[in-house]
Amino acid sequence: MKEVLLIKNGEIALKGLNRSTFEDILVKNIKRRLLDSVGKFTFTKSQSTIIAEANEEDIDFEAAVETLKKVFGIAAFSRAVVCDKDIDEIKRVALEYLGDDLRSIRTFKVNAKRSDKKFPMTSPEICREVGAHLLRSIPSLKVDVHNPDIIVTVEVRDKNVFIHGNQIKGAGGMPVGSAGRVALLVSGGIDSPVAGWMMSKRGLQLNAIHFAAPPYTSKRAEMKVRDLVSIVAKYSGRINFAVVNFTEIQEAIKEHCPEELFTIIMRRLMMKISVRLAERDNCGALVTGESLGQVASQTLGALACTDAAVNMPVFRPCIGMDKDEIITISRAIGAFETSILPYEDCCTVFTPKHPRTRPTLKLIEEAESAFDFSEMIDRAIENVKYEFVD
């Protein structure tokens, strides 16, 4: 039996004249991701469905399904079997292809879609014929048109008929690359990978920037961040990952600035460095995992001070989320277990005992001017280490 993947794009369908541009990006993304995981597919577009046919035999469809679940821009998809346009053939293939699934559940219904109006039977007729055949063949089965365990769908199209069971939910969102490129500040905690995933879901390509402070932070901490970036890359595609050595700057802040402002000044300097890297690498915005009020550096006042350090949009998709909600996504994308590995990151080194929660910009700027960081910032940017993470 020959199988195909029927892919329904989501929001793209709502687009107007540039819809086909979005679709092309989506097809390109799916093609590449399937190629990386299972093998080569050929694509045809038909109404709002993208049909993916395997170029080789023995393609692992289970693995292909897992891959598709992680491609943004797909609302839903089905793994379907191809069948000749003949009602006896449809009945035989439906039973053969879905029989095992149908035997393990209790209720079903048949849903027929006939886009080829020349096919001699109407949709209700197809439903009746196929439904009756399945009922006769599998005695344990019952029909439930309102809330069935499985919907058997028969799609009669121009060349063939496709038969499939329940649709599989896709990752939703917009195809990566359709919205531009941004730089994600990633620390090694729970929030930043989630933030990256959320923005990637809106069609953005990701770069990632990590601040390391050896020897205060270890190689293992950096390896952990790379692992997290790699988990996000399973959704977003390849990520250009930059590691900035921040030790010198952090020590200078500790030496020259008041302790209670330490974290905010550090965040501001990180943002300044990130903006320069972002500009250099053609990113249109920064993304952080900040969530309002989560820690002292994420109060309204603190965020205002951080934002004032840069002249680029800063996206904070987690801003209105509770920790629980962030953790739910973190678990769903498979990042949580890695995020909670206990290593120091540069945000926890030299944490002040009583950080200022309502700083004013004036106060911060004064404190910052106690030392000229520009040379160190230049040096940090010059020494950035880049790496592609898949």
Add this chain to the structure above:
Amino acid sequence: MEAYLDNSATTPLCKTAKEKMVDSIENIWGNPSSLHEKGIEADLLLKQARMCLAQNLSCTEKEVFFTSGGTEGNNLAVFGAAHAHKRKGSRVITSAVEHPSVQKAFDRLEAEGFEVIRIPTDKKGFIDLSELESAVNDKTILISIMAVNNEVGTIQPIEELSKIVKRKSSPALIHVDAVQAFGKIPLTPKKWGIDLMTVSSHKIHGPKGTGALFVKEGTKLSPVAAGGGQEKDIRPGTEPMPAIAGFYGAMQELRIKESLTKVTELRDYLVGELNKRDFVTINSPENALPYIVNLSLNGLRSETVLNLLSDMEIYVSSGSACSKGHKSPVLTAMGLEDALIDSSLRVSLSRFTNKEQLDYFLKGIDTAVKVIRKK
């Protein structure tokens, strides 16, 4: 120069162990249960290894069961004993400073409905024997206490403990986790009157993946795994001959007394030098196993120091302290202040350690202090 001072985590393979392993991989690769010649020669090697281990533990070959290592040995002892004897009572006793493979096994027993009592320790990590004495009763079925603590090196008074249990005529079986003690001090489980004892290969310059459980003859134990009869079905599964051969080789190289004298001298030198530094606090008791020295570098986070030392090719352990992570449960149970826990390091020696490496380590911490204090 490289100074590997993390020998309580694992040790490098010694020469004899490696030779025996290679010989097993190349020549004696049969299944010891096979009836043919290939099996017989493997069985012979297994017998030799078992005999060697029995000699080391002053017990009989029948009392030695090969396992996959310390964790499995401890699990088999704790679950095996508790499950086999639950009709006699439901109280089980352990200490607050055990290795996770014992601690978490007891957590599970607690979830199964056993009454778990965890004996506290004093500031130097010694279990409170009077607490133990009052906890032991005729419904106690298992007591599991380690011989040497893995983080600070405290040597527990196992023989005294055993006497107390006998005096109270409790039916309790005594299990000793001797992973850190094996090969470093003489172990005589039968003389001490204990029933179960765990040892591991990779802490004595043998390979990872094997170890053994001493089970006193006549002790009833419920096996954890079901299988094909190997190790009298207490621990079934085809014996990993290359690993057991390596374990055997490592045991042949042991010279417990000689090594202990050498390591004690090294430890005394190290502690003497450390005491000259006002920023060092020694957390290990004076009469600890000399192979382990736990210390704190006042005010310096251990993870930072560990990273700096690692860059200098000096390898030690942190007391698993970290602002985000979990504080060492052992040091916490000993009642150490947070500042000391947060800055604790474990230096663990072996018979291959030399004075030059210790000097290099001392130079390393001096450098680390200078680098970090400067900032």
